[in-house]
């Protein structure tokens with residue numbers, strides 16, 4: 001695969017998809033719920049995903065696409081070139097706030113992340129990386145993350161973490177919330193990951209994320225030294241949903257060892 005050519009194509013494609021999403025505000029949005037009242041999808045999520053699939057297949061018919069709304073083919077292995085795409089990450093923000101939603105794209109070759117993109121559709125801000133080459137924010141190189149303490153950290157965390165839940169001991173998380181400098185919750189996993197790789201947040205954690213929420217971000221994270229794993233400290237997988245944490249390397253082990261105590265699962 002010609003990485004430079006795919007990178008150029010991907011950047012143009014993402015910007016064009018974003019332009020179409022911005023235009024969609026001028027026509028009717030059809031909002032439906034999926035697994036629950038908080039799990040939303042719109043015609044624009046689906047249309048954007050279809051646009052990606054058509055354009056990628058025209059670029060190279062051998063490339064496969066794993067995307068949230070399932071408009072592509074079934075992808076059950078990662079051989080060859082696989083694009084892992086979330087056409088709109090933060091659909092609730094898209095519907096309610098008309099901002100704070102991302103396009104997230106990761107390009108894998110034989111299961112290894114090669115190109116990663118997170119694009120803020122309304123701000124037209126691009127975070128991207130080429131594995132082994134570097135990572136950029138709107139063309140400016142992102143720097144390696146600097147060490148800091150838990151007390152100096154600002155952490156992306158959802159309010160559910162400090163209520164009773166089936167994943168973690170919430171009293172330990174409450175202790176973390178009282179220890180850190182601040183907490184934030186943005187409602188788009190890709191946006192929070194983009195903030196960690198650019199040092200605007202020092203960690204972000206989620207009890208359940210799918211491959212398309214994290215693929216682009218994990219590839220960018222590797223280039224700046226941000227550590228990604230499941231909450232059990234295992235490597236993240238691109239074919240299944242799991243718990244997720246991304247953090248500055250100086251606090252990742254402390255978060256897992258001292259503050260995130262997984263509850264036994266049946």
Ligand code: 2AM
Pocket residue numbers: 035039040068086088089090091092187188189190208209210213241
């Ligand atoms: P989405 O907007 O693409 O659905 C919201 O807190 C974040 O979690 C968003 O990034 C959202 O992505 C993601 N999310 C929402 N529901 C989810 C689910 N059932 N499984 C995994 N991720 C989910």
Ligand code: CA
Pocket residue numbers: 039040041068091
């Ligand atoms: Ca969704």
Ligand code: CA
Pocket residue numbers: 068086088089090189212213
């Ligand atoms: Ca998502």
Ligand code: CA
Pocket residue numbers: 045068086087088089090091
């Ligand atoms: Ca989505």
